[in-house]
Amino acid sequence: MEGIAGRKPALIWAVHLSVVLLVVLWTLPTFGLLVSSFRDKDQLSVSGWWTSLTSTERNLVVRAPAPDDKGAQRQEGAFHVITGNVFDGGGAGAVSAFGVSSQDPSAFAVGETAVLKDGERVSVTETGDFRIEADQPMTGKRGQRLFVTVLEPPLFTLDNYRTVLLSEGIGRSFINTLTVTIPATIIPILIAAFAGYALAWMRFPGRTFLVAMVVGLIVVPLQMSLIPLLRLYTDIGIGKSYVGIWLAHTGFGLPLAIYLLRNYIKGLPKEIIESARVDGASDFEIFVKIVLPLSFPALASFAIFQFLWVWNDLLVATVFLGNNEEQLVMTGRLRELLGSRGGNWEILTASAFVSIAVPLAVFFALQRYLVRGLLAGSVK
Amino acid sequence: MEQLLVALGSMALGVGACALYFWGSNRLLDLVFPARSAHAAANIRRANLIRPWLFLGPAVIILTVYLVYPVLNSIWLSLHGRTGEEFVGLDNYVWLFGDDGFRESIRNNLLWLVVVPAASTFFGLIAAALTDRIAWGNIAKSLIFMPMAISFIGASVIWKFIYDVRAADVEQIGLLNAIVVALGGAPQAWIALPFWNNFFLMVILIWIQTGFAMVILSAALRGIPEETVEAAVLDGANPLQIFLKIKVPQIWGTIAVVWTTITILVLKVFDIVLAMTNGQWGTQVLANFMFDWMFRGLDFGRAATIALVIMALVVPIMIWNIREAQKDA
Numbered sequence: 257m258e259g260i261a262g263r264k265p266a267l268i269w270a271v272h273l274s275v276v277l278l279v280v281l282w283t284l285p286t287f288g289l290l291v292s293s294f295r296d297k298d299q300l301s302v303s304g305w306w307t308s309l310t311s312t313e314r315n316l317v318v319r320a321p322a323p324d325d326k327g328a329q330r331q332e333g334a335f336h337v338i339t340g341n342v343f344d345g346g347g348a349g350a351v352s353a354f355g356v357s358s359q360d361p362s363a364f365a366v367g368e369t370a371v372l373k374d375g376e377r378v379s380v381t382e383t384g385d386f387r388i389e390a391d392q393p394m395t396g397k398r399g400q401r402l403f404v405t406v407l408e409p410p411l412f413t414l415d416n417y418r419t420v421l422l423s424e425g426i427g428r429s430f431i432n433t434l435t436v437t438i439p440a441t442i443i444p445i446l447i448a449a450f451a452g453y454a455l456a457w458m459r460f461p462g463r464t465f466l467v468a469m470v471v472g473l474i475v476v477p478l479q480m481s482l483i484p485l486l487r488l489y490t491d492i493g494i495g496k497s498y499v500g501i502w503l504a505h506t507g508f509g510l511p512l513a514i515y516l517l518r519n520y521i522k523g524l525p526k527e528i529i530e531s532a533r534v535d536g537a538s539d540f541e542i543f544v545k546i547v548l549p550l551s552f553p554a555l556a557s558f559a560i561f562q563f564l565w566v567w568n569d570l571l572v573a574t575v576f577l578g579n580n581e582e583q584l585v586m587t588g589r590l591r592e593l594l595g596s597r598g599g600n601w602e603i604l605t606a607s608a609f610v611s612i613a614v615p616l617a618v619f620f621a622l623q624r625y626l627v628r629g630l631l632a633g634s635v636k
Numbered sequence: 637m638e639q640l641l642v643a644l645g646s647m648a649l650g651v652g653a654c655a656l657y658f659w660g661s662n663r664l665l666d667l668v669f670p671a672r673s674a675h676a677a678a679n680i681r682r683a684n685l686i687r688p689w690l691f692l693g694p695a696v697i698i699l700t701v702y703l704v705y706p707v708l709n710s711i712w713l714s715l716h717g718r719t720g721e722e723f724v725g726l727d728n729y730v731w732l733f734g735d736d737g738f739r740e741s742i743r744n745n746l747l748w749l750v751v752v753p754a755a756s757t758f759f760g761l762i763a764a765a766l767t768d769r770i771a772w773g774n775i776a777k778s779l780i781f782m783p784m785a786i787s788f789i790g791a792s793v794i795w796k797f798i799y800d801v802r803a804a805d806v807e808q809i810g811l812l813n814a815i816v817v818a819l820g821g822a823p824q825a826w827i828a829l830p831f832w833n834n835f836f837l838m839v840i841l842i843w844i845q846t847g848f849a850m851v852i853l854s855a856a857l858r859g860i861p862e863e864t865v866e867a868a869v870l871d872g873a874n875p876l877q878i879f880l881k882i883k884v885p886q887i888w889g890t891i892a893v894v895w896t897t898i899t900i901l902v903l904k905v906f907d908i909v910l911a912m913t914n915g916q917w918g919t920q921v922l923a924n925f926m927f928d929w930m931f932r933g934l935d936f937g938r939a940a941t942i943a944l945v946i947m948a949l950v951v952p953i954m955i956w957n958i959r960e961a962q963k964d965a
Contacts, residue, residue, distance in 0.1 A: 267875065274762075279780060283779050285811075286786070288811060289793070304808065306814075432643075439646075439650040447654065450658055451696075467961070472955075476950070477903060477904050477923075477943070479904065480707055480947050483706075510699055536671070538687075539691070540662040568788065568789075570787070571927070591911055594792070611790055619784070620778070620782075623778060631851075
């Protein structure tokens with residue numbers, strides 16, 4: 257393949273650049289999500305994730321201690337003063353401007369003094385220390401409001417993950433998803449492997465018809481099955497249960513599984529199976545002791561396929577599982593959060609990342625098998 | 637901890653029951669027709685008649701209950717009212733073809749069907765052709781392929797964040813609007829922009845499916861016989877000519893397979909529309925329309941009718957697949 261474009265350096269550069277562009281386009285969205293999920297939630301809501309390494313300008317509103325509070329006010333020479341720091345309630349950074357009314361929150365630069373209507377003088381330093389000064393003792397049940405413009409250093413935190421795992425129910429949903437996914441991956445493989453072997457190596461009437469049926473069923477849209485199965489489940493009392501969804505995923509994954517495994521098993525060397533038969537091994541023994549170990553690559557391919565599909569499924573889980581704590585899976589939870597926490601990006605990004613972390617890990621670890629499965633499944 | 641144990645227990649139970657069936661039933665067959673006895677030959681013959689059905693039994697039963705029966709039952713349901721009790725003849729179909737929501741869904745689905753498979757295959761082909769030529773191509777492939785592992789709903793969150801919109805006077809935190817504002821434009825609520833919002837949703841599926849197309853097409857490109865390419869090089873063809881006139885014509889079959897695979901997926905697209913707009917602002921598609929009538933409309937007759945329309949669109953591909961498979965056999 258080299259040599260075609262290899263002669264012209266300009267062309268090679270064009271190829272490298274286009275691939276870089278493609279890769280950036282395809283990874284940037286996920287990368288943005290990842291970065292955002294680690295950002296401080298207040299910074300996340302006011303600045304784009306691409307600025308996360310630079311300082312963020314934020315407007316804070318703080319209230320000074322009320323003059324009537326005990327110990328809030330003290331006398332310094334001729335003046336009565338209230339002091340404090342705008343970051344007493346949390347946060348950090350450099351103050352660049354402040355104000356005393358919401359109309360003009362950055363009216364004064366640090367170091368300047370704002371004079372209020374009643375003669376009180378307010379000043380704020382860059383480090384956030386403020387000082388309210390008056391000639392007479394100050395009164396009032398509520399403290400003076402201060403508006404400050406703060407340049408915050410970038411803040412990265414694990415708080416978002418702590419929140420979603422512990423209080424937004426993602427942790428529980430994670431276990432629910434596992435409970436759905438593992439059996440829904442293993443059961444169809446078992447059933448399909450046996451069926452695939454029968455369709456490949458056993459002789460019985462109706463085999464051709466069954467193979468054609470399996471191929472046809474691969475493309476049946478699962479939307480078709482939802483209502484009839486929902487009614488059936490209600491009638492026979494399975495209702496919304498894990499068994500119900502395991503079987504549903506088994507049913508929907510089975511045609512492709514049988515098709516893939518049959519093709520693979522059919523391609524195994526005929527001599528091995530024939531000689532085992534001559535030695536008096538039954539089909540069950542041949543299958544368990546010879547075919548199953550030899551089919552490992554195909555089994556792994558399909559397993560990854562089915563795992564990703566079940567883990568990522570929303571529709572089947574919405575229909576066949578309930579909406580309660582014990583049954584809500586991660587995709588369902590994510591959808592719910594999109595509705596209820598639509599603007600809380602710290603919650604959404606962290607939740608989304610928790611839900612895609614496992615498939616991504618599986619993907620990068622076992623990509624080889626996934627590619628092999630895809631090739632077997634679609635190239636004829 | 638307790639929930640984890642319950643989960644583990646039920647998983648073991650489910651998988652165990654399945655394994656037990658295969659082991660037990662075959663064991664039972666060997667006990668009923670022992671291969672080492674007075675009637676060994678007859679027993680083996682009888683066991684061989686039954687055993688295929690022990691192997692196939694669960695598969696056939698599950699396929700029948702989960703896929704064949706629902707097709708027949710849906711046809712029956714589509715002729716009945718909202719709870720499936722009273723017979724209404726073709727009323728559901730009459731309603732469907734006069735319904736605005738259905739027309740909108742069909743229009744959007746057709747748009748999706750044209751744009752998504754075409755764009756995914758196009759980008760996949762370009763990515764495959766380019767990455768095959770460079771040393772770090774496999775890493776690039778892996779990264780372009782990655783969205784394939786992300787759920788539709790996860791991808792929706794990712795892209796909703798990109799399309800996020802803020803008031804014009806504050807800083808945009810959505811990437812797209814930030815770019816638009818940086819270029820001097822006004823921020824837009826992309827997913828509420830009639831007609832064009834459909835394309836913003838399609839981008840998500842194209843983003844996911846390009847990797848799939850790339851992987852398959854890359855394998856096909858590598859399978860092209862060297863000689864054809866070498867002959868073209870000797871004849872003085874430039875790289876673009878080689879790609880368009882020598883390579884692409886040789887992988888038409890694979891392109892068709894990729895195209896149809898994505899087409900089938902597009903017909904079932906649901907999660908993205910549900911999560912991004914829930915069919916508002918003119919983005920309804922068939923699968924979400926059906927979901928609406930099933931869960932919000934609570935009308936099983938109408939929902940089943942919509943499902944049948946999706947099914948009808950798939951049937952040609954189904955027949956073609958069966959024909960192809962039989963040619964191979």
